[in-house]
Amino acid sequence: MPAICTRCGWRGLGMISLFVISTCLALLGIISVIYGIMLMLNGGALRNPDISPVLNSITMGSLKPGVLISILPILLIVIGVITLLGAVLGLLITILLQRKVFLIICSILSFVVCLGTIVIIALFISGTQISKEQMVERLQDNFTDVSINSSNELSNAWNVMFLDLDCCGVNAVNGTTNDFDKTPWCTTKGDCQQTNAEIPKTCCVNVTENTYSAASDKCYSEVIKRTYKPKGCFEVIEVQISAFSSTILGVGIPILFLEILCGILAVVLCFKDDFLNPEGASFKEICRSFCNPEQKPSQGNEQELQEMAPLK
Structure with a gap:
């Protein structure tokens, strides 16, 4: 068993992992919201509604590039807000709200963001291919x-x-x-x-x-x-659309990857009885144990280590 698991138990490893992933997602959510607001305030000439009729007249199928480009900031803000809410919930779960119902909500939010991110990336890339x-x-x-x-x-x-x-x-x-x-x-x-x-x-x-x-x-x-x-x-349009696509991929792919990890981890922790053990070590104690291997665990965590010890 890895050293971190020996000191903290699988419960502690799960909590620390959820905390790190949630922190990264919170930062990505904030970045997505800020960038969406920046695009809304100053998104370049392609977002000029007077140009949209031209872009929408050269659609690929039923998708309209002008519409997709005009709503891009809103999509980034919505994804960023939902990502941030899920990340905050993940942080609260690890620190305060160690309850199965919150893990279920966290996993649902993660998979909703994953689905939304995939749809946005697919729609934007396929809908802005101009002939x-x-x-x-x-x-x-x-x-x-x-x-x-x-x-x-x-x-x-x-x-x-x-x-x-x-x-x-x-x-x-x-x-x-x-x-x-x-x-x-x-x-x-x-x-x-x-x-x-x-x-x-x-x-x-x-x-x-x-x-x-x-x-x-x-x-x-x-x-x-x-x-x-x-x-x-x-x-000129091709260059500007390429810049928009890079933004979507640069923000969307990391969010997608981390949300998948967060959702899977939340589901796994739902089935770990020791995660809900009131006698288990708190998140603060787990962090101390992680930083200081010689730190003596709490009574609950000590009992957990004894149960994982091999039989002699």
Whole structure:
């Protein structure tokens, strides 16, 4: 039997393990809540509701990337709060509430968080896989005007995206032949169709929602390099979604792993009669015994050691 088990008994090992796991989960829960709040207050341009129509138009199946990105902070906060509550309960169980009913509640909370974390990771990763070809199709179908206030919501959203994400088109613009050539703005009605522009004014550098209408013709008409935004929007969106995915995985996987351990440990302790033994050593005594091997255990723990001793 390991030295720690000899000094504290399996009961003590279980209590110490639950305490350590619960402490780690409490820290992860706090981190998840704080990060969720930070994203809610300043989550980047992708969370701009004016851009969501574009993201939601390039869905993979029934999942909408714009919706998933907009609710991501709420999901992180909810998972963080539930994780924190379960961790606090785990700490209270080891220190004060050594009762089977609290172990059962702790195990249920752990498995609920596990299930929720798995669902969130799966939904976010599968729901934010954006197709470049589909994105080009949506641009060519819906871009009708260089305006953020027209009657076409999707066309407005594309212009807001060019302004906020510092990008132009889906693929990077390399000249007068680009993604806009097959849009209604170039084929039916608009400055491009009238040969007055090759790219939207919202693609020009150093312009805002208030100043894009006064952009230089060297940008939107002559398409001179360094006067327009060099990156395509697909590349920019892919990088930002990758950052969101890294956050989800970085917080979710450790929580998932520790919650599984916590749930299993709580179930095991439910079936350990000595965990509920009122004469057993307290958590404080177990910690002292762990730190000081020569510490004499309490009467209850001494009896436990005698029962585990091999028969002579």
